[in-house]
Amino acid sequence: MSEKVLTKRFEISGYRGTIEEYLATGGYQAIPRALKEYSPESLIDLVRRSGLRGRGGAGFPTGVKWGFVPKDPTLTKYLVCNADESEPGTFKDRDLITRDPHQLLEGIILASYAIGCRTAYIYLRGEFVAGAVIMEQAIQDAAAHGFLGNNILGSGFNLKVHLHRGAGAYICGEETALLESLEGKRGLPRLKPPFPASAGLYRLPTVVNNVETLCNLPHIVLRGAEWFSSIGSPKSTGNRIFSVSGHVRRPGNYELPMDVPMRELIFQHAGGMRGDRRLKAVIPGGSSVPVLTEQHLDTRMDFESLAKAGSMAGSGGVMVMDDSTCMVRAGEIVARFYHHESCGQCTQCREGTAWLHKTLRRIEAGRGRKVDMDLLMDICDNMKGKTICPLSDAAAMPIESYLKYFGDEFEQHIVERACPFGSGGGS
Amino acid sequence: MKEETVQQILSRYAHRRSALLPLLHLCQEEAGYVTPEAIGQLGERLGLSPTQVAEVATFYDMFRLKPGGRREIWVCHNLSCSLLGAEEVVRRLEERLGVKAGETTPDGAFTLRRFECLAACEIAPVIQVGPDYYGPVRPEDIDALLERLRNG
Numbered sequence: 001m002s003e004k005v006l007t008k009r010f011e012i013s014g015y016r017g018t019i020e021e022y023l024a025t026g027g028y029q030a031i032p033r034a035l036k037e038y039s040p041e042s043l044i045d046l047v048r049r050s051g052l053r054g055r056g057g058a059g060f061p062t063g064v065k066w067g068f069v070p071k072d073p074t075l076t077k078y079l080v081c082n083a084d085e086s087e088p089g090t091f092k093d094r095d096l097i098t099r100d101p102h103q104l105l106e107g108i109i110l111a112s113y114a115i116g117c118r119t120a121y122i123y124l125r126g127e128f129v130a131g132a133v134i135m136e137q138a139i140q141d142a143a144a145h146g147f148l149g150n151n152i153l154g155s156g157f158n159l160k161v162h163l164h165r166g167a168g169a170y171i172c173g174e175e176t177a178l179l180e181s182l183e184g185k186r187g188l189p190r191l192k193p194p195f196p197a198s199a200g201l202y203r204l205p206t207v208v209n210n211v212e213t214l215c216n217l218p219h220i221v222l223r224g225a226e227w228f229s230s231i232g233s234p235k236s237t238g239n240r241i242f243s244v245s246g247h248v249r250r251p252g253n254y255e256l257p258m259d260v261p262m263r264e265l266i267f268q269h270a271g272g273m274r275g276d277r278r279l280k281a282v283i284p285g286g287s288s289v290p291v292l293t294e295q296h297l298d299t300r301m302d303f304e305s306l307a308k309a310g311s312m313a314g315s316g317g318v319m320v321m322d323d324s325t326c327m328v329r330a331g332e333i334v335a336r337f338y339h340h341e342s343c344g345q346c347t348q349c350r351e352g353t354a355w356l357h358k359t360l361r362r363i364e365a366g367r368g369r370k371v372d373m374d375l376l377m378d379i380c381d382n383m384k385g386k387t388i389c390p391l392s393d394a395a396a397m398p399i400e401s402y403l404k405y406f407g408d409e410f411e412q413h414i415v416e417r418a419c420p421f422g423s424g425g426g427s
Numbered sequence: 428m429k430e431e432t433v434q435q436i437l438s439r440y441a442h443r444r445s446a447l448l449p450l451l452h453l454c455q456e457e458a459g460y461v462t463p464e465a466i467g468q469l470g471e472r473l474g475l476s477p478t479q480v481a482e483v484a485t486f487y488d489m490f491r492l493k494p495g496g497r498r499e500i501w502v503c504h505n506l507s508c509s510l511l512g513a514e515e516v517v518r519r520l521e522e523r524l525g526v527k528a529g530e531t532t533p534d535g536a537f538t539l540r541r542f543e544c545l546a547a548c549e550i551a552p553v554i555q556v557g558p559d560y561y562g563p564v565r566p567e568d569i570d571a572l573l574e575r576l577r578n579g
Contacts, residue, residue: 076441088505088544119441126452126489127501127545130558162439167448168488170543184447184473186486202442245507245548252549287506287544317548319507333506337543343486 002231005239006215007255009100017134019141022102028147030218034110035155038221043114047217049225051237055092056082056173056210057286057315059236059303068197069115069205078206079112079120080182081214083135084166084173086125087286088337089317092241092253093211097124097131100215101138105161107214109147110221112159115207119160123178126167135163170341174389175208177343188345189389212241212316232258236302236313244270246320247277258313259305263297266320277322281405285314287334288394290401291327311401326421327406328413331399332360338395349392352383356399364423368414376403428453433472443473451484460491488542496531496538498576501555504541507548511563516552517541519566523573536577 009015009025022028034043048063069077081104085093096104104122112120124132139161142148150158164182166172172181176190179201200206216238220228229237236258242265245251249271256265262282266272273279281291284301289312292299299309306313321330339353356379362368380396387393403410412420428450436449447469454465461484470480484490502520504513517528520539524532531538547553550562554572561572 085546086544089507089548090544091546091548094546125546126487127542127555129555133558160439164439164445165448165452166487167452167490169486181448182445183442184444184483186483243548245551246510251507251551283506319510319548321510325510329509330506333504333509337505340543 002239002257002260004255005219006096006103006212006241007100007253009103010095015099017098017100017102017138019102019138019145022100023145026222027102027218028106028145030106030221031109031147032153034113034221035153035157040114040116043110043221046225047114047220050220050228051225051235052213052216052220052228053236053303054210055212055216055240055316057087057288059313062209062213065197065209066111066115066207068195069207070198071116073116076119076204077115077117078201078204079108079115079117080175080178080201080206080208081108081120081122081211082173082175082178082208083122083124083128083131083211084178085128085211085315086170086173087288087315087317088334089243089245089283089319090286090315091243091245092316094128094131095253096211096215096241097128098134101135102142103215103218104135104211105138105142105147107217108161109142109152109159110217111207111209111214113157115205117207118158119162121162121164121182121201123164123166123172123182126165128165132163132165139163169343170337171343171389171391174391177389178208179206186343188343189391191388233300233302233304235304240301240313240316242301242316242318244318244320247274247322247325248272248320249274256301259300259302261297262292262299262301262318265301265318266297270320273320273322275322277324279320280323280325281321281327281330283317283319283321283398285312286317287319287337287398288390289314290397291405293405324421326364326419326423327402327409328360328364328419329421329423331402332357332364334398335360335395338391342391342395346387346389346392348383348386349395352379352392353395355379356383356395360399363410363413364419366413366416366418368410368417370414372414373403373407373410428457444475447473447475447480447483448487451480451487451490455490459497460494496536498536498556499538499540500576501540501542501545502528503543503545503547503551503553503555505544507544508552511551512565513552515566516554516564516569519569523569 052062053059172187177187181187196206254269335357339357344350383392383396553562
């Protein structure tokens with residue numbers, strides 16, 4: 001049985017995440033330790049050596065990202081916690097925020113110290129109404145205990161943390177769109193470079209880190225880089241929280257080593273398939289990644305193994321579908337989502353997501369034409385790698401994979417002029 | 428909007444425009460929606476034209492530019508919820524409330540909305556009302572849920 005780290009306090013009966021409870025269970029011990037034993041540079045080095053990679057989706061090494069921030073002490077630097085969790089199938093950050101908010105704050109304080117930030121923001125998904133109340137309270141309590149504010153624990157380090165609520169836009173999970181949104185604008189992604197580390201919020205050096213990424217930091221400080229890198233695989237270190245949903249017996253968040261096999265995750269931890277039906281498809285990293293099938297069940301869930309299997313580890317949202325699922329309908333839902341969420345600034349994405357949705361809806365409704373499968377592939381080809389941000393790719397890649405593995409099913413819809421699963425879609 | 432609250436929000440940011448989303452949330456909480464007057468006032472306050480405020484307010488799903496129900500019922504219709512019956516839940520709600528998703532009941536009690544993934548797939552199909560999550564919801568649970576929301 002692997003050890004739980006990020007979610008260990010979830011198991012304490014009656015734990016509500018107050019500062020008293022957090023302190024009583026070893027919380028906020030990494031702050032004095034870091035302030036006393038580490039310079040900002042050596043803290044960055046520690047995180048680099050731990051191998052920690054971003055848990056938001058891209059998997060970029062956290063210590064390396066921090067290292068890109070200019071060291072010039074006269075420059076204002078910002079840390080932004082990306083708490084805009086919106087990748088379909090992902091619900092780990094919501095749990096981390098509402099059940100142990102001080103663990104996140106402790107991570108934010110450590111990251112801010114490392115990069116020399118004096119004002120940090122938590123960009124919280126607008127729909128997290130309960131989470132906003134909890135986080136706001138946690139910030140006040142941390143300040144009252146001297147973990148935020150001026151001269152933290154007598155170290156001379158100052159930090160303010162502010163909660164900033166989003167308002168319902170998936171695209172704001174993309175870091176540059178998030179920064180635009182934090183500046184009070186529409187969430188339109190920026191061209192990169194420049195990357196946020198050199199020109200982020202208000203064009204000043206900025207690090208954007210995911211909630212789960214930041215939550216790992218207190219544990220790395222207290223237990224060391226070697227401990228952290230001994231968990232998981234050499235390139236995907238540490239634990240990860242997998243959000244498992246769909247046709248499994250026990251949907252939920254499961255914290256496991258990054259390289260847990262998919263079969264173990266689904267059949268052991270999530271309890272296997274409901275009604276003992278046959279597993280048909282698994283989306284292993286949020287709705288934007290290519291689908292996998294039964295033949296991939298022995299794949300491990302780390303970044304490299306999933307990439308080798310033709311998919312991606314993404315956000316850790318694992319959606320499981322049994323043999324009652326219509327893959328055209330699944331594709332229609334995924335396409336509808338990206339169509340709704342495209343910010344509209346790039347033509348390929350704005351038009352492509354609309355065409356994908358329209359075409360899939362037509363096939364699902366039994367009005368598909370013979371040319372539609374080729375048309376879908378053509379649209380996807382025109383969407384990938386041609387836009388400012390990855391939303392366009394995120395919309396195209398899953399659809400290509402559904403056609404690759406379940407092409408017969410699409411063809412059946414077109415030939416029989418009806419959905420063989422009796423769904424018909426439509427919304 | 429209390430001046431003190433506005434000042435407190437403005438103090439968090441090096442650039443005042445950053446206060447736009449928090450202030451739009453505040454206006455909506457107070458008036459039930461973002462009124463045309465609020466758009467003008469926020470613009471004056473932050474040095475933006477009404478168009479600049481409106482383009483932001485319309486970009487985000489949570490801001491309402493028209494009056495709606497006293498409570499919004501959000502039904503997630505993304506993949507994990509759909510796999511487990513979200514469409515049946517939407518249909519039952521539409522039937523019981525006598526409105527289509529996106530509409531407000533004639534008594535002004537509820538606005539029914541379809542929503543994209545609410546990040547609560549462990550209790551799919553899920554409904555969110557304000558800070559509260561309900562799930563897994565079955566169509567046969569809807570009557571009791573609506574009763575509870577009407578009394579709550």
